Amino acid sequence: MTTDLVIVGCGGHGREVLGIVRAVNGDAPRWRPAGFVDDRPAEENLKRVQRLDVPYLGGLDRLRDLPPDTHVVIGIGDPRVRRAVGARLDGYGLPVATLVHPAATVGPDVAYGEGFVAFAGARVTTNVTIGRHVHLNQNVTVGHDSTLADYVSVNPLAAVSGDCRLGEAVLVGTTAAILQGLTVGAAATIGAGACVVRDVPAGVVVKGVPAR
Structure with a gap:
């Protein structure tokens, strides 16, 4: 049916x-x-x-x-x-x-809300909490013990390391990286190719290596 x-x-x-x-x-x-x-x-x-x-x-x-x-x-x-x-x-x-592409991997003890969409090649490891309407694009990774609030977008080839906290409606640009244990505030934007090495306040745009 x-x-x-x-x-x-x-x-x-x-x-x-x-x-x-x-x-x-x-x-x-x-x-x-x-x-x-x-x-x-x-x-x-x-x-x-x-x-x-x-x-x-x-x-x-x-x-x-x-x-x-x-x-x-x-x-x-x-x-x-x-x-x-x-x-x-x-x-x-x-x-x-909720849609999870068969070529995506969602590990054990991962909780996600309605409207979650995981594209091909997305990798979510373990003990991750994902909110409503979160989109993980092609070939992104989300590490252990991370939390992604509602409406987060992680664009292709980006990496969210373990134990990170992403606030509501955060945008992580293509090929960006967020290092372990960091927090990104709500509605912040991580530019394409950026490497986040410190917490990012809500509502700001950061870019570059290291991201500023």
């Missing part, structure tokens, strides 16, 4: 989430991609969605009209935008899907 699943966001990130759905389905389909919703889709993205043979359903308010057992997942890379969309989704009352 398959369950209808709607992806919020038909940009590149959302279409990559569709790839995860299809990989999860494999030979025993669990999800039926019922369509994308997006309030302001670019014309080029609508054409790309059409080539993937999944319909564009309309704006987010279209979710009000769907059967109550339809699941949703957010396919938006920006954690702050994803947080705003998540607040809207709560109002629609639809169940939220």
